[in-house]
Amino acid sequence: MTQGTMSSRLDGRERADADAVAGLLAGTAPLGVAFSGGVDSAVLLALAVRTLGADGVLALLAVSPSLAADERADAHRVAGHIGAHLVEFRTFEGENPAYRANGADRCFHCKDELFTRISADVARHHGLRAVAYGENADDVLRPDRPGARAATAHRVLRPLAEAGLTKERVRAIARALDLPCSDKPAAPCLASRIPHGHEVTPAKLAQIEQAEHALRVAGFSDWRVRHHGDIARIEVPVAEIARFADAALRGEVLRAVRAAGFRHVTVDLAGIMSGAFTLEVISRRA
Numbered sequence: 001m002t003q004g005t006m007s008s009r010l011d012g013r014e015r016a017d018a019d020a021v022a023g024l025l026a027g028t029a030p031l032g033v034a035f036s037g038g039v040d041s042a043v044l045l046a047l048a049v050r051t052l053g054a055d056g057v058l059a060l061l062a063v064s065p066s067l068a069a070d071e072r073a074d075a076h077r078v079a080g081h082i083g084a085h086l087v088e089f090r091t092f093e094g095e096n097p098a099y100r101a102n103g104a105d106r107c108f109h110c111k112d113e114l115f116t117r118i119s120a121d122v123a124r125h126h127g128l129r130a131v132a133y134g135e136n137a138d139d140v141l142r143p144d145r146p147g148a149r150a151a152t153a154h155r156v157l158r159p160l161a162e163a164g165l166t167k168e169r170v171r172a173i174a175r176a177l178d179l180p181c182s183d184k185p186a187a188p189c190l191a192s193r194i195p196h197g198h199e200v201t202p203a204k205l206a207q208i209e210q211a212e213h214a215l216r217v218a219g220f221s222d223w224r225v226r227h228h229g230d231i232a233r234i235e236v237p238v239a240e241i242a243r244f245a246d247a248a249l250r251g252e253v254l255r256a257v258r259a260a261g262f263r264h265v266t267v268d269l270a271g272i273m274s275g276a277f278t279l280e281v282i283s284r285r286a
Helices: 001-009 010-024 039-052 070-081 098-100 106-128 135-140 147-153 167-176 202-217 238-245 246-257 276-285
Strands: 029-035 059-064 083-089 130-132 224-228 229-235 264-267
Touching: 010 039, 010 167, 029 039, 029 106, 039 059, 039 070, 039 167, 059 070, 059 106, 070 202, 083 106, 098 106, 106 130, 106 147, 167 229, 202 224, 202 229, 202 246, 229 246, 238 246, 246 264
Parallel strands: 029 059, 029 130, 059 083, 229 264
Antiparallel strands: 224 229
């Protein structure tokens, strides 16, 4: 995807939003973009390439047990579609007792590790002038985003939020640029499936990854497998819950989730809910 091609696909509001982000990115090359393959970081990466050129931008993909292999592969595909250079690096949040303890501030410790590794290792090695990540204007208003504190502490840029781009407007740009992730649902890390106060371990993360892969293969549009010890609580969009009435699909999912190490498999009739565990803790404190 070339700079000229991307420019020609933007019009009206999307072009104005893209230009606002471009103004905030001017002079930041070489820029590192904390990249996950989701729509926010993909739009930020695409606009950075459009503004600074492919040689002035580096997509930074953090790899740890909390990143599913499917998400890792998707991130490479999206970066390739954009035409951006991507580098992987390891993070070690699992070695931090505060992260493993899985309090409501777990995301802070994860993001702090992410940006520390970028600053200490990646930015120095690649000579980056600045680092940005894909927080949008809706994220700023959410009470369950402690990771934003880590971005502030590490002076990480958040041009989408600063330009006032909501999730809806980010998706509009993604569709205008024909990004393959334009309609992709949010995909938080695997640790978000473990209730706060229950330890995050590589074994639990592997169980969740294996079980969620089965839901992906079964063709659900979005999913979570919440880890409650021996119990897997499946969340899918409400409109797709009825699919479990099909005996063949239900049997396939049941076998796969049990093979991941769960004894009991349930489906949550409330459907999928982003930030379910953190929002519950916050509401109790209010």
